[in-house]
Amino acid sequence: MTIAESPIRGSLDLPGQSADAATTIDVPPGLKGVIVSETGVGDVRGEEGFYHYRQYSAIDLAEQRPLEDVWRLMIDGALPSSATQRQDFIAEVGRLRSIPLPIVDVLPAIAAASEPLEGLRSALSLAAAHRMLRPTIDIAPARRRADALFLCAVTPTLLCALHRLRRGMTPVEPRDDLCYAANYLWMLHGTEPPAAHADAVEQYLISTIDHGFNASTFTARVVASTGADLGACVVAAIGALSGPLHGGAPSRALALLDEVRTPDRLDAVVRPMIERGDKIMGFGHPVYKTDDPRSVMLKGVARRLAGNDTASGRFVAFAEATEHRVLQLLDEMKPGRRLHTNVEFYAGVVMELAGIPREMFTPTFASSRVIGWCANILEQAADNKIIRPSARYVGLQPPVPVPQFADRH
Amino acid sequence: MTIAESPIRGSLDLPGQSADAATTIDVPPGLKGVIVSETGVGDVRGEEGFYHYRQYSAIDLAEQRPLEDVWRLMIDGALPSSATQRQDFIAEVGRLRSIPLPIVDVLPAIAAASEPLEGLRSALSLAAAHRMLRPTIDIAPARRRADALFLCAVTPTLLCALHRLRRGMTPVEPRDDLCYAANYLWMLHGTEPPAAHADAVEQYLISTIDHGFNASTFTARVVASTGADLGACVVAAIGALSGPLHGGAPSRALALLDEVRTPDRLDAVVRPMIERGDKIMGFGHPVYKTDDPRSVMLKGVARRLAGNDTASGRFVAFAEATEHRVLQLLDEMKPGRRLHTNVEFYAGVVMELAGIPREMFTPTFASSRVIGWCANILEQAADNKIIRPSARYVGLQPPVPVPQFADRH
Numbered sequence: 001m002t003i004a005e006s007p008i009r010g011s012l013d014l015p016g017q018s019a020d021a022a023t024t025i026d027v028p029p030g031l032k033g034v035i036v037s038e039t040g041v042g043d044v045r046g047e048e049g050f051y052h053y054r055q056y057s058a059i060d061l062a063e064q065r066p067l068e069d070v071w072r073l074m075i076d077g078a079l080p081s082s083a084t085q086r087q088d089f090i091a092e093v094g095r096l097r098s099i100p101l102p103i104v105d106v107l108p109a110i111a112a113a114s115e116p117l118e119g120l121r122s123a124l125s126l127a128a129a130h131r132m133l134r135p136t137i138d139i140a141p142a143r144r145r146a147d148a149l150f151l152c153a154v155t156p157t158l159l160c161a162l163h164r165l166r167r168g169m170t171p172v173e174p175r176d177d178l179c180y181a182a183n184y185l186w187m188l189h190g191t192e193p194p195a196a197h198a199d200a201v202e203q204y205l206i207s208t209i210d211h212g213f214n215a216s217t218f219t220a221r222v223v224a225s226t227g228a229d230l231g232a233c234v235v236a237a238i239g240a241l242s243g244p245l246h247g248g249a250p251s252r253a254l255a256l257l258d259e260v261r262t263p264d265r266l267d268a269v270v271r272p273m274i275e276r277g278d279k280i281m282g283f284g285h286p287v288y289k290t291d292d293p294r295s296v297m298l299k300g301v302a303r304r305l306a307g308n309d310t311a312s313g314r315f316v317a318f319a320e321a322t323e324h325r326v327l328q329l330l331d332e333m334k335p336g337r338r339l340h341t342n343v344e345f346y347a348g349v350v351m352e353l354a355g356i357p358r359e360m361f362t363p364t365f366a367s368s369r370v371i372g373w374c375a376n377i378l379e380q381a382a383d384n385k386i387i388r389p390s391a392r393y394v395g396l397q398p399p400v401p402v403p404q405f406a407d408r409h
Numbered sequence: 410m411t412i413a414e415s416p417i418r419g420s421l422d423l424p425g426q427s428a429d430a431a432t433t434i435d436v437p438p439g440l441k442g443v444i445v446s447e448t449g450v451g452d453v454r455g456e457e458g459f460y461h462y463r464q465y466s467a468i469d470l471a472e473q474r475p476l477e478d479v480w481r482l483m484i485d486g487a488l489p490s491s492a493t494q495r496q497d498f499i500a501e502v503g504r505l506r507s508i509p510l511p512i513v514d515v516l517p518a519i520a521a522a523s524e525p526l527e528g529l530r531s532a533l534s535l536a537a538a539h540r541m542l543r544p545t546i547d548i549a550p551a552r553r554r555a556d557a558l559f560l561c562a563v564t565p566t567l568l569c570a571l572h573r574l575r576r577g578m579t580p581v582e583p584r585d586d587l588c589y590a591a592n593y594l595w596m597l598h599g600t601e602p603p604a605a606h607a608d609a610v611e612q613y614l615i616s617t618i619d620h621g622f623n624a625s626t627f628t629a630r631v632v633a634s635t636g637a638d639l640g641a642c643v644v645a646a647i648g649a650l651s652g653p654l655h656g657g658a659p660s661r662a663l664a665l666l667d668e669v670r671t672p673d674r675l676d677a678v679v680r681p682m683i684e685r686g687d688k689i690m691g692f693g694h695p696v697y698k699t700d701d702p703r704s705v706m707l708k709g710v711a712r713r714l715a716g717n718d719t720a721s722g723r724f725v726a727f728a729e730a731t732e733h734r735v736l737q738l739l740d741e742m743k744p745g746r747r748l749h750t751n752v753e754f755y756a757g758v759v760m761e762l763a764g765i766p767r768e769m770f771t772p773t774f775a776s777s778r779v780i781g782w783c784a785n786i787l788e789q790a791a792d793n794k795i796i797r798p799s800a801r802y803v804g805l806q807p808p809v810p811v812p813q814f815a816d817r818h
Contacts, residue, residue, distance in 0.1 A: 009666070011708040012657050012668075014585065016796055022686060023442045024442045025436055025437075025443045025444065025622070026444050027434055027436065027443055027444065027445070028434075029794045030634070030794040030795055030796050030797055031445060031796055031797065031798035031799075032431045032797065032798075032799075033433045033798075033799055034433075034434045034436055034443070034798045034799060035434065035435050035436065035798070035799050035800060035801050036436070036440060036798040036800060037434050037800045037801070038800065038801045038802075038803045039506060039801070039802055039803065039804070040799045040800070040802070040804030040805075041804075042804075043802035043807075050808075052807040052808060053817055054804055054805065054807075054808060055804060055805035055806065055807045055808070055809040056808060056811050057807060057808040057811075060808065060810070060811045061811060064811045065811060066814070072480075075684050079811070079812065081812070081814065101470040102518055102521065102522060105518060106518045106519075107561070109535075110512055110515075110535060110538075111516045112511065113511060113535060113538045114535070114538035114539075115538070118534070118537075118538040118640075119643075120642065121534045121538075121644060122531055122534040122538065123536055124421060125527070125644070126518075126531040127521070128523060128527075129519075129522045129523035129524070129527040129528065129531065130522040130523075135651075135652060135653050137481070137653050137654065138650070138653065147601045151452040165802055190463050190736045197578055206554070212799070212800065213797065213798050213799055213800045214797055215631060215632075215795055215796060215797050216635075218631060218796065218797065218798055219628060219631050219632055220581070222627060222628050222631060222649065223624075223628055223645065223648045223649045223652065223654075224442060225439070225624060225652075225654070226624045226625075226649050226650075226651070226653070226654045226655035226656070227651020227653045227654040227655075228648050228649060228651045228652035228653075228655075229651070231527075231529075231648075232530065232647075232648030232649070232651050232652070233648065235530060235534070235644060235648055236628060236644070236645030236646075236648045236649065237645075238634065239632045239637050239640075239641030239642065239644055240632045240635050240637060240645065241635075242635075242637045242638070242641050243544060243546070243632065243634075243635020243636040243637035243641070243795075244544050244546050244547065244636045244637075245546065245632075245634070245635045245793075246635035246636075246637075246795065247635070247796045251777070255442065274568070286797070327457060344453060345519045364655075379786065385438045385439040385652045386624055386655065387437055387439050387440055387624060387627065388439055388440065388441065388622065388623055388624050388627065388695065389440035389441075389442075389443045389444070389445040389453070389622050389627055390440075390441075390442055390443060390445070390621070390622055391444060391445060391446045391447065391448045391621065391622045392444050392446075392447045392448070393447075393448055393449070393451070393452035394447045394448065394449055395448070395449030395450075395451075395463055395464060396464035397454040397463065397464065398450075398452075398461040398463075398464045398465060398466060399459075399461060399464070399466040399469065399763040400465055400466050401469070401474045402463040402466075402469045402470060402474060402486065402488070404492070405490065405491060405492070406475070
């Protein structure tokens with residue numbers, strides 16, 4: 001498609017230059033609202049508090065399907081429609097969980113130097129090279145799909161191994177007989193988790209697979225647009241997710257609960273934070289102007305997970321009381337801002353109750369988000385155009401003669 | 410800046426939705442011509458065949474200054490204005506050339522699994538973690554600058570070590586007493602290079618430090634916009650550069666010379682390629698509609714490098730004859746396309762003459778481009794807004810009820 005044919009609004013023709021060079025388009029900072037691509041992967045409707053993976057509500061999927069079904073939906077475009085199809089996919093990805101041997105040997109050095117998410121960046125980069133992932137532009141769709149499944153399947157194994165090594169523990173081999181989330185908790189702790197923990201973590205993981213063109217997903221697509229291999233794309237996305245402005249930290253929401261300690265201290269802690277203009281972790285979202293549907297679902301998950309256990313029930317009740325009061329205070333002190341609870345708040349509560357250590361909260365998020373990245377990378381590769389924007393130079397006008405003060409060296 | 414204040418042209422207000430949700434902007438595919446940022450790092454003027462680093466012609470800099478001067482210009486914003494300032498900077502970055510010890514231990518495993526550029530992706534990721542690079546959003550500008558200098562300084566050392574290990578050779582320690590390019594060739598070969606080789610490679614490296622908002626530079630800025638550490642940004646950019654549609658391969662231009670072999674075979678080889686619609690490597694550029702200024706400079710470098718050596722002189726003459734005839738044929742067979750020789754053609758010739766092995770052509774390009782990436786990352790971090798675009802969902806309309814065929818597991 002040429003510039004002339006493309007659906008530009010607001011093209012700007014400067015006189016005296018060719019149309020090609022002069023057609024520049026100013027857009028809002030951060031590309032806010034700029035449609036960079038069409039997609040069939042999913043979408044977020046911020047005003048409605050709704051998001052979906054392909055044609056299904058992501059929340060419905062999280063409540064009704066095992067993670068592997070949703071994984072298949074994202075990568076292959078369809079849910080399994082029979083128990084056989086489901087089992088075939090589970091078996092296929094189950095075989096890809098193990099860490100290739102040469103990578104196993106290097107993991108202790110990576111773990112010693114790195115937090116788990118940083119470590120994943122290095123280890124997955126190396127695993128992609130070891131498996132000889134080739135540029136997507138040079139390989140058939142079936143090979144790209146195989147590369148995507150490998151990266152998604154090995155990511156949880158790498159993360160848990162890096163975590164355990166960093167804590168001085170031996171990595172735990174993945175198990176084929178456990179479902180995705182139960183295997184994740186098994187590899188993390190070396191013990192079989194209660195079914196309620198696995199179910200809760202599975203729902204959380206499904207609900208975080210994809211969420212529009214956030215910075216890491218967009219990063220994955222920009223790298224994919226160069227025809228680079230899937231490993232390069234996913235490693236880049238991990239880097240974007242590690243940014244505090246993006247991947248966030250569900251552990252920060254817990255840090256708020258730690259600071260408040262008891263409900264009677266809520267106003268004393270939170271009021272000054274809002275007065276100072278501090279961001280209250282776990283509240284507010286750039287897209288949702290209503291309840292974050294993930295937050296609503298995870299609150300239910302947290303309640304079920306607490307069940308009849310007194311300590312857990314007290315913790316969830318305290319979290320709910322905190323949420324309630326923070327929202328009241330935000331509404332009172334920041335009227336019109338429409339701030340709601342975001343995914344971080346109850347994600348932190350659920351992961352804490354399920355026994356996931358806090359330093360693994362963001363890595364756990366990454367372990368399912370890699371599926372969404374891969375779905376986006378495969379879509380980009382299937383109908384690609386390199387993403388190469390422009391900038392406006394605003395520095396001193398060149399060419400200024402290069403000052404000479406001595407010979408070259 | 411709010412949407413209302415920002416310089417949108419072509420905002421689209423859909424009835425019945427709030428302005429915020431409805432303000433979407435359609436732009437050309439691949440963000441072509443879309444101004445995503447202001448910058449003071451540099452610019453490319455495609456119609457003029459001119460590009461610059463800050464206020465200076467990049468070609469002038471490559472012809473008149475040592476690489477470290479330009480490196481300082483990119484990172485600190487100014488050329489050194491005295492011999493003392495120059496020496497201070499050279500000493501500062503010289504101290505950062507060595508590979509940290511724990512990374513040295515892991516390099517053989519990385520080299521065994523990886524091509525050099527892939528290997529750099531893994532090794533630099535690990536080196537960044539080892540050096541405990543922190544999110545740019547959490548650290549002061551001086552710390553960010555130090556992180557940038559470290560990544561730029563250690564990259565050539567890592568690349569040469571990975572190359573030698575992959576070939577079964579022992580890595581060669583960097584030397585403080587050699588200039589940037591001489592040290593690079595020293596680490597590659599383990600012998601001191603002729604001054605003419607070092608000078609030629611230095612000019613090439615300077616000329617490839619930066620070149621507008623290409624895909625890898627944009628990738629670096631998107632990751633930087635999340636507040637991630639400089640290592641995450643550079644590792645992501647390496648991934649983008651590894652894509653065949655971006656980083657290209659100056660070795661492909663040499664492959665054309667290999668195929669032609671002798672000038673009398675030019676028409677027989679090239680005509681069918683153009684007829685088939687094959688891309689002729691080394692010709693055509695998405696931005697330059699005239700001579701690529703890097704190509705013009707590198708042709709001169711190649712001539713000087715050949716000097717009085719008969720074999721080298723014959724090689725350069727053959728390359729020039731090939732360039733001349735390919736341009737004639739392109740003009741004849743693709744009239745109006747305005748295809749010119751790009752940087753790849755004479756970059757390949759220069760690197761071949763300077764003794765750089767072909768598999769190191771693109772990695773050598775990366776070894777200086779990392780300076781441009783870092784200049785862009787520091788600029789993004791200094792005045793940041795997260796880059797988070799939108800997409801248009803075009804799949805089946807949700808919500809479709811999730812089909813049930815069995816229990817959850």
